Amino acid sequence: MYSAHAVEAWLRTCPERVEVIEFLPASGARGKYLRDLAAEKGVHCRFLDAKEAVKDEQLASVGWRAIVRPYPYASLSAFTRLEGPQLVVVLDHVMDPRNVGAVIRSTLAAGGAGVVIPRDRAARITAAVESAAAGACAYLPVAQVVNLSRALEELKRAGYWVAALDARAEQSLFGTELPPRIAVVTGGEAGLSRLVRETADFLVHIPMDPRVESLNTAVAASLACFWWRKGQAET
Numbered sequence: 001m002y003s004a005h006a007v008e009a010w011l012r013t014c015p016e017r018v019e020v021i022e023f024l025p026a027s028g029a030r031g032k033y034l035r036d037l038a039a040e041k042g043v044h045c046r047f048l049d050a051k052e053a054v055k056d057e058q059l060a061s062v063g064w065r066a067i068v069r070p071y072p073y074a075s076l077s078a079f080t081r082l083e084g085p086q087l088v089v090v091l092d093h094v095m096d097p098r099n100v101g102a103v104i105r106s107t108l109a110a111g112g113a114g115v116v117i118p119r120d121r122a123a124r125i126t127a128a129v130e131s132a133a134a135g136a137c138a139y140l141p142v143a144q145v146v147n148l149s150r151a152l153e154e155l156k157r158a159g160y161w162v163a164a165l166d167a168r169a170e171q172s173l174f175g176t177e178l179p180p181r182i183a184v185v186t187g188g189e190a191g192l193s194r195l196v197r198e199t200a201d202f203l204v205h206i207p208m209d210p211r212v213e214s215l216n217t218a219v220a221a222s223l224a225c226f227w228w229r230k231g232q233a234e235t
Contacts, residue, residue: 001127004030008037009067011136015041019067021139022048025064034064071125074141076151079113080158083084085180087112087228088155090162092148092196094188094217097123101132102218103186104140110225111232114141118148122188149195155183160202164192166222169203173224176204178231184224186217 001007010017011034021038025047038045051059058069079088089178093102100123104115123129124144129138145151152162163178164185178184185196197203206215206223215223 001063001068001130001132002064003127004034005135006127006130006133006137006170007034007068009138011037011041012041013045013138014018016070017069018043018178019069020044020046021064021066022046022052022059024048024053024059025050030062032065040108043142068071069139071142071145073125074114076116076143076145078141078143079116079160079178080154082113082210086160086182087225088114088116088160088183089221089225090116090148090152090155090183090196091118091122091217091221092164092185092187092192093118093122094186094208095121095123095192097126098132099124099188099216099218101121101129101134101137103221104129104133104142105136105217106222106225108136108140109178110222110229112225113141114142114143114185116148116151117143118145119144129142133200137201148193148201152183152185152196152199156199156201161202163224164200164203165206166192166197166203166234167205167214167226169205171204173204173208173227174207176202178224178228180232180235182227182228186224187194187223188217
């Protein structure tokens with residue numbers, strides 16, 4: 001992992017996830033900051049020979065790298081057992097790690113409870129996702145599920161309404177008062193899957209200039225997240 005924001009966040013929230021941080025002899029002020037924080041948290045650091053940079057372009061660019069344990073996925077129950085107003089964002093087979101990371105960051109920024117992703121045919125939480133999330137993965141739970149439509153049914157049984165973003169929907173997001181307890185679903189490059197669309201309680205579209213065909217997943221999810229937050233602030 002090469003994201004300073006991500007590594008710093010894990011050092012502050014769950015330092016045991018970081019096995020070791022490796023540094024080139026010249027790793028700059030950021031490297032020194034991470035070394036000091038790692039020492040404070042009891043995380044091992046070591047210096048590498050400068051020749052290691054030849055084998056790793058990202059290491060050469062930033063001057064350090066962190067070796068971390070696999071991402072600790074949450075269970076869906078982390079969201080179903082919560083009470084009161086909650087926002088969960090569900091990603092329907094989103095493949096682009098930058099979009100996944102951006103959605104995680106936006107969900108956290110809007111005060112959401114977490115994100116749900118499917119196990120198959122979707123980006124997992126990788127270093128690229130964590131870099132795009134800029135540290136948000138250390139603070140926001142992400143659940144990985146086998147069956148997305150079944151997970152939505154579980155959320156519905158726990159009192160969540162399911163709203164899916166669909167460009168073909170008649171109802172506008174900005175004309176809708178979102179329920180305080182909601183799961184917002186956004187699709188990947190291929191849009192919403194049939195079962196997910198059928199499981200949703202209602203579909204909404206994001207109105208925009210007709211010269212623009214669509215928004216990417218991360219932008220659409222962010223708009224929905226902050227529309228929910230606006231509604232909560234007004235209640």
